[in-house]
Amino acid sequence: MKRSPQETQLSTRRITRRAAVVGGLQLAFAGVLTARLVDMQLEGGQQFRLLAEENRINVGLLAPARGLILDRNGAVLAGNEQIYRVSIRREEAKDVDAVIARLRTLVNLDDERLERAMREMERSPSFVSVTLADRLTWEELSAVALNAPALPGVTPEVGLSRVYPRTDDFAHVIGYVGRVTQRDLDADTTGDPLLGVPEFQIGKTGTEKMMEPVLRGKAGTRRYEVNAAGRVMRELDRREGVSGGDLRLTIDANLQNFVQARLGVESASAVVMDVRNGDVLAAVSSPGFDPNLFVQGISVPDYAVLRDNDHRPLHNKIVQGLYPPGSTFKMVTLLAALEAGLVTPRETIGCPGYTTVSGRRFHCWKRGGHGRVDLNASLRSSCDVYYYELSQRAGIERIAAMARKLGLGVQHELAMTSVSEGLIPDKQWKQVRRGEPWQIGDSLNASIGQGFVLTSPLQLAVMTARIASGLEVSPRLVRSIDGVDQPSGVKGVLDVPRSLLDLVRGAMDQVVNAPGGTAGRSKFDLAGVKWAGKTGTSQVRNITAAERARGVSSNADLPWERRDHALFVGYAPVDDPHLAVSVVVEHGGGGSTAAAPVARDVMLYALHGDVPPLEAYPDYQREDIADMLSNLALKPRVGGGSSQA
Numbered sequence: 001m002k003r004s005p006q007e008t009q010l011s012t013r014r015i016t017r018r019a020a021v022v023g024g025l026q027l028a029f030a031g032v033l034t035a036r037l038v039d040m041q042l043e044g045g046q047q048f049r050l051l052a053e054e055n056r057i058n059v060g061l062l063a064p065a066r067g068l069i070l071d072r073n074g075a076v077l078a079g080n081e082q083i084y085r086v087s088i089r090r091e092e093a094k095d096v097d098a099v100i101a102r103l104r105t106l107v108n109l110d111d112e113r114l115e116r117a118m119r120e121m122e123r124s125p126s127f128v129s130v131t132l133a134d135r136l137t138w139e140e141l142s143a144v145a146l147n148a149p150a151l152p153g154v155t156p157e158v159g160l161s162r163v164y165p166r167t168d169d170f171a172h173v174i175g176y177v178g179r180v181t182q183r184d185l186d187a188d189t190t191g192d193p194l195l196g197v198p199e200f201q202i203g204k205t206g207t208e209k210m211m212e213p214v215l216r217g218k219a220g221t222r223r224y225e226v227n228a229a230g231r232v233m234r235e236l237d238r239r240e241g242v243s244g245g246d247l248r249l250t251i252d253a254n255l256q257n258f259v260q261a262r263l264g265v266e267s268a269s270a271v272v273m274d275v276r277n278g279d280v281l282a283a284v285s286s287p288g289f290d291p292n293l294f295v296q297g298i299s300v301p302d303y304a305v306l307r308d309n310d311h312r313p314l315h316n317k318i319v320q321g322l323y324p325p326g327s328t329f330k331m332v333t334l335l336a337a338l339e340a341g342l343v344t345p346r347e348t349i350g351c352p353g354y355t356t357v358s359g360r361r362f363h364c365w366k367r368g369g370h371g372r373v374d375l376n377a378s379l380r381s382s383c384d385v386y387y388y389e390l391s392q393r394a395g396i397e398r399i400a401a402m403a404r405k406l407g408l409g410v411q412h413e414l415a416m417t418s419v420s421e422g423l424i425p426d427k428q429w430k431q432v433r434r435g436e437p438w439q440i441g442d443s444l445n446a447s448i449g450q451g452f453v454l455t456s457p458l459q460l461a462v463m464t465a466r467i468a469s470g471l472e473v474s475p476r477l478v479r480s481i482d483g484v485d486q487p488s489g490v491k492g493v494l495d496v497p498r499s500l501l502d503l504v505r506g507a508m509d510q511v512v513n514a515p516g517g518t519a520g521r522s523k524f525d526l527a528g529v530k531w532a533g534k535t536g537t538s539q540v541r542n543i544t545a546a547e548r549a550r551g552v553s554s555n556a557d558l559p560w561e562r563r564d565h566a567l568f569v570g571y572a573p574v575d576d577p578h579l580a581v582s583v584v585v586e587h588g589g590g591g592s593t594a595a596a597p598v599a600r601d602v603m604l605y606a607l608h609g610d611v612p613p614l615e616a617y618p619d620y621q622r623e624d625i626a627d628m629l630s631n632l633a634l635k636p637r638v639g640g641g642s643s644q645a
C-alpha cells in the first residue's frame with residue numbers, strides 16, 4: 001500500500017531523531033572512553049606500570065629502641081646512641097669495587113669489616129642493602145651525602161646502637177649485645193621475626209642476655225611497595241615499634257668503679273651485698289674488658305689480646321670462678337658441730353701443728369701449732385687442727401647440709417649468664433662421681449675448705465650475708481623493671497639458731513679486732529663503726545713431704561700460677577650488720593695480705609659512700625693508704641645516692 005507524503009515525512013523525522021540520539025550516545029561514550037584513556041596513561045601510568053610488573057605490598061619490620069639498663073641511682077650503664085652508617089646495594093652500584101674505592105676517599109673503611117660485608121653481599125640478593133661502615137662522624141656522613149651522584153647504590157643512614165658508658169666496670173655483669181648470628185637463629189625458640197632484621201642486636205652475655213625478652217621491645221612496621229624484582233618503589237606508611245623495658249639494677253656504679261680500680265691488674269673478684277635484702281651492690285671480675293668492642297663485632301687482634309691473657313679477662317669470676325674457699329669455710333664446719341651439740345664454746349682442743357688419722361699427718365698452717373684453742377681462738381688464729389677434730393665429730397653429711405643452708409653448692413638465680421653451682425661434696429657425690437667410698441681424710445680436707453670443696457665469690461658473699469643477718473637471703477641483681485619493684489632476696493629466717501650465729505659472729509669479730517687476729521692489719525674505725533671477717537688461703541698445688549721437711553716454699557718464691565689463692569669474707573657494722581663482702585685474689589698468696597686489705601677498702605667505701613677518709617685507718621698505715629688511694633684510676637662519679645641507698 002502506497003504511503004502518503006505526510007506519512008513519509010513523519011517517518012523520516014522519527015528516524016532522524018533516533019539517529020541523533022544514538023549518535024549522541026556514541027559520541028558521549030567515545031568521549032568518556034577517551035578521557036579515561038588519557039587519565040590512565042597520564043595520571044595513573046606509574047601505578048599501572050607497577051601493577052603490570054606484578055607489584056605487591058610488603059610489610060617490613062622496624063627495630064625498636066632497646067631498653068636502658070641503669071644503676072640503683074639512675075645512672076645509665078647500657079644505653080643507645082645514634083650512629084651514622086653507610087650501606088650499599090649491589091644492584092644499583094653495578095661496579096661495587098669502583099664505588100667502594102671512591103667511598104674510601106671519603107671515609108675510613110675497616111678492612112676486616114669490609115671483607116665481612118663483601119661476603120655478605122655475595123650471599124644476599126643484589127637488591128638487599130649491606131652495611132659497609134658504621135659509627136661515622138657527622139662530617140663523614142655529610143661527605144657521603146654530598147658525593148651521592150658519584151656513589152651509586154651507597155646510602156647514608158641513621159640508626160641506634162648499644163653503648164656502655166662505664167666501659168670495663170660492668171663488662172661481666174651486664175655483658176654485651178651483638179648482631180644476630182646463624183647460631184642465634186638456630187637456638188631461637190620464640191620465632192621472633194625481629195631476629196631477621198639487618199644489623200639487629202641481641203644480648204650475648206650477662207644481664208643483656210638473661211633479660212633479653214624485657215629489653216628487646218616489640219617491632220614496628222612499615223608498608224612499602226616493591227616490584228616483581230624486589231625493588232622498593234615507595235613507602236606507604238610506618239608505625240614505630242615499642243621500646244624495650246628499662247632495668248634498674250641493685251648495683252651502685254660508683255662503688256662498682258671503686259672496686260674495679262682497687263682490684264687493679266689482679267686476677268680477682270669481689271662482691272658486696274646488702275645482708276638485709278640480698279641486693280648486690282657491687283660485683284666485679286678483674287681484669288675487665290670494654291664491652292663496646294663486641295657490639296659491632298670485635299676484631300681478630302683485639303680478641304686475641306683478651307683470649308691470650310693469662311688473667312682471663314673474658315672469664316666471669318664472680319659466678320663462674322670456682323675456688324677452694326680455704327679457711328673462709330671454717331664457719332660452716334663450726335656451725336655444723338655447734339648445731340649437733342658436738343662442741344662447746346669453751347672446750348679447748350690441742351694443736352701441736354698436725355693431727356694424725358689412719359697413719360697420715362694432716363698439717364696445720366702454723367708449723368709449731370697453736371697449743372690449746374677454744375672456739376674464739378680457733379677462728380681468730382685460723383687453727384686447722386681444731387677443725388680437723390670437728391670434722392671427725394660432725395661428719396661430712398652434717399657439714400655439707402650446713403654449707404647448703406648457708407648458700408654454698410647452690411646455683412643462685414641471678415640475671416647473669418653461666419652462674420655456677422659450685423661443689424659441696426658428700427658421700428653419695430663421691431660414690432657416684434668418683435666410684436669411690438668417702439674417706440675420713442676427705443672430711444678433714446673439706447673442714448678447712450680444701451679437697452673437693454669449690455665455691456664462687458658470689459656464694460661466699462651469700463654465706464657471709466646469711467651468717468651476719470640470720471636471714472635466708474639470696475642475691476638480687478634487678479631492682480625494678482620499668483619502675484615495678486622486683487621481689488626482695490629475703491626468703492625467710494635462716495634455719496640456724498641465732499645463738500649459734502652470735503657465737504660465730506663474735507669469733508669473726510676477733511679475727512679483725514682482737515690481738516693476734518689474722519686480719520688485724522685490716523681493721524678500721526669509721527666514726528665508731530667496725531667490721532668482722534675471716535681470712536682464707538687455698539692451696540693450688542700439693543706440698544710434698546720432702547718440701548715440708550726442708551720448709552714450705554714461700555709464695556713469693558713460686559711462679560704466679562703456683563701461688564695460693566687469697567680470700568676474705570666480712571660484714572659490717574659489727575653490732576648491726578647490713579653489708580657483706582667477699583674477695584678472691586687468684587694466686588695472691590695469703591688472705592691476710594692480699595685479700596683482706598682490698599675487702600677493707602671496699603667495705604669502707606660502701607659504708608662512707610665515697611673514697612674512704614684516712615681517719616678510718618690506723619695511724620701507721622695512713623701515709624701508704626693515701627698514696628694508694630691517690631693512684632686509683634677512678635671514673636667521674638655518677639648518680640646521686642650512696643651505695644646503701
